[in-house]
Every structure is written in structure tokens, then in C-alpha cells.
Amino acid sequence: MVWVNAIVQGLLLGGLYALFACGLSLMFGVMRIVNLAHGDIAVLGSFLAYSIIAATPIGVLGATLIVLPVFAAFGYLVQSGLLSPALRVGPLSTLLATFGLSIVIQNALQQGYTGDTRALDVGSLISASLRITGQISVAYLSLITFALAVVVLAALQLFLSRTGTGRIMRATADDPEAATLSGANPRHVYGVATALAFVTVALAGLMFGMQSSFSPSIGPTRLLFAFEAVVIGGLGSLWGTLLGGMVLGLAQSLGAQYDPAFTLLAGHIIFLAVLAFRPQGLIPARRTA
Amino acid sequence: MTDLLTLSGLTVHHGQLAALTDLDLALAEGTTLAVIGANGAGKTTLLRTIAGTHRPTTGTITFAGQDVTAMPAHRRAAEGIRLVPEGRRLFPSLTVEENLLAGAYRTRKGPWDVPAVVELFPWIGERKRQSARQLSGGEQQAVAIGRALMGNPRLLLLDEISLGLAPLVVGQLYQALPRIMAGGTTVLLVEQDVSQALRTADRVLCLLEGRTVLSGTPAELTAERIESAYFGLTRTGGTS
Numbered sequence: 208m209v210w211v212n213a214i215v216q217g218l219l220l221g222g223l224y225a226l227f228a229c230g231l232s233l234m235f236g237v238m239r240i241v242n243l244a245h246g247d248i249a250v251l252g253s254f255l256a257y258s259i260i261a262a263t264p265i266g267v268l269g270a271t272l273i274v275l276p277v278f279a280a281f282g283y284l285v286q287s288g289l290l291s292p293a294l295r296v297g298p299l300s301t302l303l304a305t306f307g308l309s310i311v312i313q314n315a316l317q318q319g320y321t322g323d324t325r326a327l328d329v330g331s332l333i334s335a336s337l338r339i340t341g342q343i344s345v346a347y348l349s350l351i352t353f354a355l356a357v358v359v360l361a362a363l364q365l366f367l368s369r370t371g372t373g374r375i376m377r378a379t380a381d382d383p384e385a386a387t388l389s390g391a392n393p394r395h396v397y398g399v400a401t402a403l404a405f406v407t408v409a410l411a412g413l414m415f416g417m418q419s420s421f422s423p424s425i426g427p428t429r430l431l432f433a434f435e436a437v438v439i440g441g442l443g444s445l446w447g448t449l450l451g452g453m454v455l456g457l458a459q460s461l462g463a464q465y466d467p468a469f470t471l472l473a474g475h476i477i478f479l480a481v482l483a484f485r486p487q488g489l490i491p492a493r494r495t496a
Numbered sequence: 497m498t499d500l501l502t503l504s505g506l507t508v509h510h511g512q513l514a515a516l517t518d519l520d521l522a523l524a525e526g527t528t529l530a531v532i533g534a535n536g537a538g539k540t541t542l543l544r545t546i547a548g549t550h551r552p553t554t555g556t557i558t559f560a561g562q563d564v565t566a567m568p569a570h571r572r573a574a575e576g577i578r579l580v581p582e583g584r585r586l587f588p589s590l591t592v593e594e595n596l597l598a599g600a601y602r603t604r605k606g607p608w609d610v611p612a613v614v615e616l617f618p619w620i621g622e623r624k625r626q627s628a629r630q631l632s633g634g635e636q637q638a639v640a641i642g643r644a645l646m647g648n649p650r651l652l653l654l655d656e657i658s659l660g661l662a663p664l665v666v667g668q669l670y671q672a673l674p675r676i677m678a679g680g681t682t683v684l685l686v687e688q689d690v691s692q693a694l695r696t697a698d699r700v701l702c703l704l705e706g707r708t709v710l711s712g713t714p715a716e717l718t719a720e721r722i723e724s725a726y727f728g729l730t731r732t733g734g735t736s
Contacts, residue, residue: 371597371600371601374590374594374597374598374601375598375601377587377589377590377594378587378590378594378595378598378601380589381587381588381589381590382585382587384549384581384585385581385585385586385587386587386598386601387548387549387568387569387570387573388547388549388569388573388578388579388581388585388644389573389578389598389599389600389601389602389643389646389647390570390571390573390574390601390602390603390647391570391601391602392568392570392571393570
């Protein structure tokens with residue numbers, strides 16, 4: 208029964224990883240930008256929410272409603288001010304630019320919040336759980352996170368396949384100049400893509416912050432999980448990212464059940480196995496950006 | 497009839513090389529102009545400069561009474577200048593229908609929508625959901641034309657739609673042009689296939705090494721004059 212419990216917890220954890228990873232997948236799919244600051248942006252979101260909760264009475268839900276639009280604007284600005292100029296120089300420049308952004312965020316957080324670990328206060332929700340059988344109970348917070356991940360991924364998928372902006376985003380990913388000839392301004396399209404990516408990663412940062420503690424330097428460790436989820440699932444496929452997140456969560460959870468020391472190692476081993484035997488990922492990209 | 501497009505003193509460089517030199521051109525609304533010329537005469541550069549994906553060194557481009565020389569390509573597309581680019585450039589990860597809809601991203605009011613394009617190229621109706629990368633060259637060309645039409649262009653720029661296609665397929669594509677022109681769309685087409693250009697256009701302009709060497713209506717131009725201008729055998733000068 209403890210193993211069944213580990214499986215359930217692992218799959219639910221996978222939802223969080225998928226939510227966290229889909230922004231990375233989107234930015235790579237649309238702009239071929241590997242955002243090395245992805246993890247730090249999630250942590251920045253957690254800290255912003257932490258400050259809002261500390262300074263106002265609006266609580267975690269209100270803080271979320273503030274953080275998400277702020278990060279949409281932040282994403283658009285980072286794209287148009289930093290990444291677009293770097294894109295014109297070449298793919299290596301975007302890598303360096305996001306690496307620089309990562310360092311700036313980490314150090315700024317260190318400066319402003321010290322190196323202490325924090326957590327977002329969600330009140331009684333932190334310990335509330337749904338008892339399924341005697342030995343299996345599922346935390347509401349995990350369920351909410353998983354549901355959010357599915358909703359966000361489905362919404363992104365619908366946006367990309369059904370809306371005019373989503374369609375031109377995929378078209379721009381294919382051929383920016385040809386998209387220009389249809390009236391698309393690549394800078395704007397890229398700005399919208401980055402804004403969406405930042406919103407999802409901020410949301411993931413908030414969910415991380417509610418379930419575990421965070422500190423200014425934890426971003427790069429988290430980034431690794433996002434990379435693993437994306438690569439396991441298949442680069443550029445959103446549902447693949449969900450599957451990849453779940454496989455990663457499952458591996459970590461089962462590894463932890465066997466021996467807590469194996470938690471991260473089990474995830475890395477699965478990741479390496481996929482890279483070695485199925486480098487295109489479990490669900491290779493077909494039509495999505 | 498007023499001029500929809502005016503180019504004056506247009507010089508365009510590819511690096512050090514002048515692709516077009518001091519070119520003047522006026523295109524009346526509702527007419528069709530064919531630009532012919534050998535490889536490297538500057539035809540594609542001319543279209544790309546009008547569409548805004550290539551910047552002129554000097555000279556001005558006026559479209560519908562507005563100086564668009566400094567306007568970025570995406571805004572020109574929204575204003576009604578649509579280029580069907582060399583090599584078709586469909587979006588391979590999108591379906592045929594999505595390629596058409598992408599063309600309508602910044603569309604103007606007008607008669608063109610998916611059903612109208614399907615009416616023009618009926619086979620698209622059954623293959624809307626196919627990926628664009630599964631199409632043959634001629635089919636891709638038809639979809640590329642359809643995608644440009646979805647923007648309801650005032651000026652349609654066609655870059656060698658016959659390139660690499662069998663004569664039968666080229667004939668079918670050109671059969672669609674009169675229906676496009678009937679909607680009032682002004683067409684500027686670039687073509688290596690001179691006879692096809694002569695059959696289609698109201699006026700023909702021949703480029704040689706970036707300069708206009710011959711221009712006139714198909715009726716005015718004899719095969720001999722075109723031949724000598726095309727190959728630069730004798731300089732006939734920039735008549736117009």
C-alpha cells in the first residue's frame with residue numbers, strides 16, 4: 208500500500224513539474240530560446256507573493272491575482288528589452304542573456320531577502336487532505352496543483368490551436384519572415400509568448416512556494432526538473448510535458464519510497480535513460496509550437 | 497485611374513552589390529504588371545523591397561498615397577500589400593486551413609475568406625486538415641496564393657509562381673489569376689516564363705541588372721524587342 212501511495216503522490220507531483228516546465232517548452236518552441244533563468248523567475252514569483260502576503264491582508268489568493276499579471280508584463284518587457292535584441296545576434300546570445308538574468312535575479316533576491324528559506328502561508332490548507340483509503344490520503348494542495356496544471360496545459364493547447372494569436376505564434380515559430388508577410392510583428396508575438404511563459408512559471412513558483420520552502424538560490428535546481436520534464440515528455444509537445452512531469456514525479460516518489468537518498472537520483476536516471484533510448488521524448492512534437 | 501503604387505529613384509543593395517538602380521515605376525490600381533528578366537535582374541529584390549522585407553538604400557515607395565518607405569513589413573501587410581514569396585514559404589507545422597487562417601491574422605475587409613479560396617482552388621476543400629508539408633509544389637503554391645488573398649490585399653505581389661512546377665500545374669495556377677484580378681486586386685508579378693507573363697499582364701516591364709530596359713503593353717512589344725532586352729543584347733533604353 209505504501210507503494211500505491213508513492214505512485215499517487217508521484218503522479219500528483221508530476222502535475223507541478225509539468226506546470227513549471229510548460230513555459231520553458233513554450234519559449235523554446237516559439238523562439239528557440241532556452242531560458243536559463245526559468246527557475247529563478249519562479250522563485251522571484253514566490254518572493255513577490257511572500258512580500259505581498261506579509262504586507263497586506265489579501266492572503267495567498269489575492270497575492271496570486273497580483274503576481275500573475277505583473278509577471279505577464281515582466282515577461283513582455285524581458286522579451287522586448289533583453290531577448291529580442293539578443294535574438295538578433297544569435298542563439299548563443301539568448302543563452303548568455305538568460306544566464307545573466309538568472310544571476311541578477313538570484314543576487315537581487317539574496318540582497319533583498321537574505322539567504323533564509325521561506326514558505327508561503329496557505330493557512331490550514333497546508334495540512335488538509337482527502338483520505339482515500341486507510342493508508343492513502345492526498346493533500347488538497349497537491350490535487351489543486353495537479354488540476355491547475357491540467358487546466359493551464361489545456362488552455363495553452365487551445366490557445367495555440369484555436370485562436371488567431373496562437374496560430375500566428377506557431378506560424379512565427381515556423382518562419383518569422385513569412386509570418387511578417389501575413390501581418391505579424393514577431394517582436395509582439397514573441398512578447399506575448401514570453402508573457403504567457405512567465406505567467407505559467409510564476410504560477411508554478413507560487414505552487415512550489417506553498418508546498419515546500421524556497422530560498423534565493425534554489426532556482427537552478429528547479430530549472431533542472433523543468434528540463435527533465437520537457438525532455439522526457441518530448442520537446443515542444445505540451446501533453447508530452449505533462450506526461451514527462453508525471454514520469455519524473457513518479458520516479459522521484461518511488462525512489463524516495465525505496466530510500467530517501469534516491470529521490471533526485473531516480474529522476475535523473477529516468478531522464479538519462481530517455482535521452483539514451485528515446486531522445487525524441489515519449490510524445491514527440493507534432494503540430495504544437 | 498490613380499496610381500496605387502509608385503516607386504521613385506529606388507536603389508537597393510545586397511551588401512555591396514546594387515540589385516536595383518534608380519528604378520521608377522507607377523502601377524495603376526486594378527491593373528496587372530508583369531516584371532520579367534533573367535536570373536539576378538533584381539526581380540525578387542524588387543518585390544521584397546515593396547513588401548518591406550528588404551530596405552532600399554535610397555528612393556521612396558508610395559502606396560495608396562502614403563509614403564511607406566520606412567514602414568515595417570508587417571504593417572505593410574496589414575495595409576494591403578501581400579507578397580507570395582519565392583519558395584512559397586508555407587508554415588510546415590500548420591494544416592492547410594491554418595496556413596490560410598494565418599494569412600487572415602491582420603486582414604482588411606474584403607471578399608476573401610476560406611470558402612472563397614476553396615472556390616478558387618476546389619481541392620483545398622477536401623484537404624484542409626492535412627499538414628502543409630504533405631502538399632506537392634503546385635499545391636503549396638496554390639495555398640501560398642490563398643494565404644496572401646486571405647489578407648484581402650489591394651496589391652498582390654507574386655514571385656515566380658511557376659518556379660519548379662510542371663507547365664500543366666503552372667497553367668492551372670495562372671487560370672486563377674483573372675478571378676483574383678476581377679475582385680479589383682492590383683497584381684505585380686515576377687516571372688521568368690515570358691509567354692505566361694505576356695498572356696496575363698496589362699503591362700510588362702523588363703529588368704536587366706537592376707535597371708528597366710523595356711516597358712510597354714504586351715501588344716506593343718514584339719518578341720524580338722523582348723528578347724534583346726531580356727538578354728541585354730542591345731540597350732533599348734528606359735522607354736515607358
